[in-house]
Amino acid sequence: MTALRALAALTALTAYRYSAARSFAVATALLLTACGSDGRTPMLVYSPHGRDQLVLLEHAFERERPDIDVRWLDMGSQEILDRLRFEQVNPQADVWFGGPSSIFDRGVADTLLAPYRPEWADHVGPGGIGPDDLYYPAYRTPAIIAYNNIAVPDSQAPTDWDEILEPRWRGKVLIRDPMASGTMRAIWGSILVRSIRETGDTAQGMAWLRRLDAQTGAYALNPAILNEKLLRQEGLVTLWDLPDILISRNKGMPFGYKFPVSGTVVIEDGIGLVRGAPHPEAAREFIDFVGSVAAQALAAREVFRLPARRGLPPDSVPAWVTEVEQEMKIYQMDWALLSERGAAWMSWWDQHVRNTGARAYPK
Amino acid sequence: MTSSRGRGLIIGALVLLLAWLVAWPLVLTLVGGLRDAGAWSLVHVRAFLDRPTELAALWGSLWIALASVALAAAIGVPLAFFFSRYDFPGRRILGAMVALPAVLPPLVGVLAFMFLFGESGFLAHLVRRIFSLEAAPWRLAGWPAILLVHGYSMFVYFYLFTRAGLASIDASVWEAAASLGASRTRTVTRVVLPLLRPHLVGAALLTFMTSLASFSAPYLFGGGFRVMTTQIVATRLNGDDGLAMVETTALTLVALAALWLLRRTDTDTGAGGSKGTAPARVAFRKPAVRTLITMTGWLVVAVLLLPHVTLLLVSLVPAGTWTTEALPPVYTTGNYLTLIHDPVRARPLVNSLWMATAATVASVGIALAAALVASRRRSGGARAIEALLAMPWAVPGTVFAIALAAAFSVNQPLALRFVLVGTLLLLPLAYTIRNLPITSRALFAGVRRLDPALGDAAASLGAGRWRSLWRVTLPLLRPSLVAGATLAFVTAFGDFVTSILLYTYDTRPISLEILSSLRQSDVGVAAAYGVVLMLVSTVVFALGADRGSSG
Numbered sequence: 001m002t003a004l005r006a007l008a009a010l011t012a013l014t015a016y017r018y019s020a021a022r023s024f025a026v027a028t029a030l031l032l033t034a035c036g037s038d039g040r041t042p043m044l045v046y047s048p049h050g051r052d053q054l055v056l057l058e059h060a061f062e063r064e065r066p067d068i069d070v071r072w073l074d075m076g077s078q079e080i081l082d083r084l085r086f087e088q089v090n091p092q093a094d095v096w097f098g099g100p101s102s103i104f105d106r107g108v109a110d111t112l113l114a115p116y117r118p119e120w121a122d123h124v125g126p127g128g129i130g131p132d133d134l135y136y137p138a139y140r141t142p143a144i145i146a147y148n149n150i151a152v153p154d155s156q157a158p159t160d161w162d163e164i165l166e167p168r169w170r171g172k173v174l175i176r177d178p179m180a181s182g183t184m185r186a187i188w189g190s191i192l193v194r195s196i197r198e199t200g201d202t203a204q205g206m207a208w209l210r211r212l213d214a215q216t217g218a219y220a221l222n223p224a225i226l227n228e229k230l231l232r233q234e235g236l237v238t239l240w241d242l243p244d245i246l247i248s249r250n251k252g253m254p255f256g257y258k259f260p261v262s263g264t265v266v267i268e269d270g271i272g273l274v275r276g277a278p279h280p281e282a283a284r285e286f287i288d289f290v291g292s293v294a295a296q297a298l299a300a301r302e303v304f305r306l307p308a309r310r311g312l313p314p315d316s317v318p319a320w321v322t323e324v325e326q327e328m329k330i331y332q333m334d335w336a337l338l339s340e341r342g343a344a345w346m347s348w349w350d351q352h353v354r355n356t357g358a359r360a361y362p363k
Numbered sequence: 364m365t366s367s368r369g370r371g372l373i374i375g376a377l378v379l380l381l382a383w384l385v386a387w388p389l390v391l392t393l394v395g396g397l398r399d400a401g402a403w404s405l406v407h408v409r410a411f412l413d414r415p416t417e418l419a420a421l422w423g424s425l426w427i428a429l430a431s432v433a434l435a436a437a438i439g440v441p442l443a444f445f446f447s448r449y450d451f452p453g454r455r456i457l458g459a460m461v462a463l464p465a466v467l468p469p470l471v472g473v474l475a476f477m478f479l480f481g482e483s484g485f486l487a488h489l490v491r492r493i494f495s496l497e498a499a500p501w502r503l504a505g506w507p508a509i510l511l512v513h514g515y516s517m518f519v520y521f522y523l524f525t526r527a528g529l530a531s532i533d534a535s536v537w538e539a540a541a542s543l544g545a546s547r548t549r550t551v552t553r554v555v556l557p558l559l560r561p562h563l564v565g566a567a568l569l570t571f572m573t574s575l576a577s578f579s580a581p582y583l584f585g586g587g588f589r590v591m592t593t594q595i596v597a598t599r600l601n602g603d604d605g606l607a608m609v610e611t612t613a614l615t616l617v618a619l620a621a622l623w624l625l626r627r628t629d630t631d632t633g634a635g636g637s638k639g640t641a642p643a644r645v646a647f648r649k650p651a652v653r654t655l656i657t658m659t660g661w662l663v664v665a666v667l668l669l670p671h672v673t674l675l676l677v678s679l680v681p682a683g684t685w686t687t688e689a690l691p692p693v694y695t696t697g698n699y700l701t702l703i704h705d706p707v708r709a710r711p712l713v714n715s716l717w718m719a720t721a722a723t724v725a726s727v728g729i730a731l732a733a734a735l736v737a738s739r740r741r742s743g744g745a746r747a748i749e750a751l752l753a754m755p756w757a758v759p760g761t762v763f764a765i766a767l768a769a770a771f772s773v774n775q776p777l778a779l780r781f782v783l784v785g786t787l788l789l790l791p792l793a794y795t796i797r798n799l800p801i802t803s804r805a806l807f808a809g810v811r812r813l814d815p816a817l818g819d820a821a822a823s824l825g826a827g828r829w830r831s832l833w834r835v836t837l838p839l840l841r842p843s844l845v846a847g848a849t850l851a852f853v854t855a856f857g858d859f860v861t862s863i864l865l866y867t868y869d870t871r872p873i874s875l876e877i878l879s880s881l882r883q884s885d886v887g888v889a890a891a892y893g894v895v896l897m898l899v900s901t902v903v904f905a906l907g908a909d910r911g912s913s914g
Binding site for chain 2: 044050051052071073074075078079082083086087088089090091092106177179180218219220221222223224225227228232233247248251252253343346347350351354355
């Protein structure tokens with residue numbers, strides 16, 4: 001009898017709680033719509049591209065389509081994947097904008113994306129295109145060697161991966177934690193793929209990474225910390241991606257960069273339509289817009305994105321794009337191998353290489 | 364009879380409600396660690412046990428948590444005595460300001476430590492200049508850095524709880540001990556500290572759990588030092604969800620073991636008789652002593668506010684201009700103007716305000732009900748309630764958020780699972796649950812310190828149960844209520860680790876705006892948000908101190 005009563009009480013209580021909470025939610029929702037909505041279609045973008053670029057594209061797109069209200073949430077590409085997984089039953093986002101194809105591939109495996117072939121599909125690729133039109137590349141993000149150019153004159157900066165292992169950089173290298181960063185994983189992957197191509201296994205590559213560990217002054221788990229440490233000369237050299245360094249430079253930070261002469265990895269940064277998107281029409285319009293000549297040039301001019309679209313009119317893109325495309329040598333990365341074995345490599349590195357360099361290679 | 368049956372019903376209902384909100388998502392997580400490819404399997408558990416790095420991370424989390432408790436107690440308890448017992452000019456306001464480390468915002472607050480104590484920070488510059496050193500004298504990294512941040516941010520638990528406890532110890536207790544010939548030291552060690560035990564145990568528990576679940580400090584300063592929270596995130600990022608679930612479970616088990624051990628020591632001390640007079644403060648007649656005490660008070664507060672001042676400084680610096688100088692060379696108000704100009708950037712402040720308020724009201728309500736029906740009982744149900752209330756901090760915020768999101772991303776009404784993901788409800792609900800340990804520790808300790816005779820007296824004078832609750836119990840509980848509510852609000856208001864997984868466009872909180880600015884290297888704008896967050900939290904604390912200390 002007591003148990004039954006307790007159960008009844010619980011049901012009443014949860015029902016009450018639920019309905020109270022729901023009416024609270026409804027009231028809040030009403031309040032929000034009352035002050036927020038203006039009749040435009042709200043279209044939500046999940047993107048790791050950062051505020052500057054998202055605001056830029058939001059305004060440019062809304063000028064073309066005043067009936068659409070572009071909203072965005074700015075988060076890491078791994079978080080986007082997590083979020084879309086949870087939200088499958090109640091999708092919130094319309095567009096997934098940004099992230100390496102290795103992460104988009106995991107989205108494909110979890111059926112988080114819907115097929116859409118953008119108007120500009122023929123002008124990009126062949127790399128970075130998902131199966132069945134599930135995602136397309138919007139930008140290309142090269143990895144580079146960056147340094148503080150007050151402390152390190154351009155003429156003395158390292159120009160290739162192996163030069164970072166020279167004794168003069170001992171303890172001066174900053175590394176963004178590779179477990180948490182798509183860019184770093186791509187660099188680690190390229191070193192291990194090179195090792196496999198040259199010797200048949202990853203031992204040589206892991207040994208190289210161990211020597212890099214010996215050179216490393218600090219691992220930064222967060223890009224903001226990496227930036228601050230480089231700015232304040234707590235370290236002088238780091239491995240990072242080109243757009244972020246160019247943006248920091250544009251904000252007045254004393255950073256220089258070099259393309260590794262032996263070749264560097266270039267990540268294809270994707271865009272895709274979310275499956276079950278609440279506003280698919282607006283989403284398709286936005287995807288078309290991102291790859292348009294005007295928007296690609298705009299992103300290159302204002303926020304240093306290297307366009308994935310080929311054959312842009314030379315007068316529409318800034319000079320740095322042409323320079324970069326001439327200067328950088330692309331390392332032909334085996335992306336499929338990275339997608340397949342990357343997790344195991346990273347896990348091995350984390351357990352057996354991280355923090356072992358100083359002992360293996362004493363000063 | 365009816366009264367005890369009614370109480371039983373409430374206890375039963377509370378147990379079930381808490382089991383649903385707190386334990387159920389975690390059980391689902393535990394199950395996740397024991398499954399692989401749709402079948403039961405121990406493969407992830409074995410992977411966990413086979414890796415020395417995993418055990419190193421677990422050990423790291425454990426000893427850092429124990430050291431944090433010791434450090435926080437060593438700072439917080441003496442400070443609480445100092446500001447409760449001694450009378451000097453500015454005592455009230457300084458006493459409230461000591462709690463301000465709790466309002467240091469996430470991410471940028473920890474960043475302020477880097478500007479202050481880092482190898483290129485202000486202090487290192489000073490030391491270098493004084494001793495004309497070539498290189499930086501130290502590095503802010505690894506476990507010393509984590510402990511520094513923990514000790515600084517977590518002593519507030521000991522401070523607030525001890526002060527709440529001291530406020531509820533009647534003057535007659537001190538007087539009785541003194542008149543029986545006990546020295547002041549003896550009174551403190553033999554009479555006051557034992558009376559404070561529920562509060563101290565509560566603070567130790569909160570510190571231990573917070574430290575175990577701490578993410579920001581190891582995330583920003585850990586470097587190569589392994590703790591479980593960053594390890595879990597790394598494992599998840601590596602796509603190994605099964606192993607991450609086992610890691611979560613391992614950390615939860617450590618926390619539950621600690622919880623159980625501390626609960627065993629937390630025996631009922633019995634309530635002290637109270638005449639309702641506030642304890643007298645020690646005033647100093649000798650001007651020299653009085654000056655010394657006053658200066659000590661000001662100095663302590665000045666040191667504790669250094670990170671806040673640093674943050675304010677950073678918020679006034681244009682991007683990229685402060686590099687190797689000891690102090691910023693240029694100042695601007697541009698970072699604040701950026702905030703004001705864009706209405707989209709002002710919204711997170713409103714969001715955080717309403718969500719933190721709702722969550723505080725809800726968690727205080729639940730904790731009050733639980734404390735009233737369960738704190739003086741030793742029945743199974745009462746114990747279950749207390750254990751369930753403490754549980755949300757036994758798991759790292761990130762993981763708890765994952766568990767919540769997973770549990771409420773399915774519509775199975777029969778399993779009591781509803782789709783809350785993507786709705787306005789999930790984040791305030793998460794704040795509420797995450798706040799339960801704070802509010803319930805404060806209220807359980809408060810109720811235990813109440814003299815049951817007072818309730819009997821009220822009843823014998825003809826007061827009904829509600830009247831006695833309203834006129835006798837609640838006023839006496841005010842210090843605990845306010846302490847719990849203040850901490851809960853500030854925690855929810857500045858929350859980062861839970862929010863990052865559960866926010867939606869319409870509930871994006873202020874901490875996510877800070878992160879978003881940091882992502883763009885707009886440290887100045889991030890700091891400006893941090894300062895705004897700090898100011899609101901400070902106002903809440905000030906109101907709390909005003910309402911709580913006089914009770």
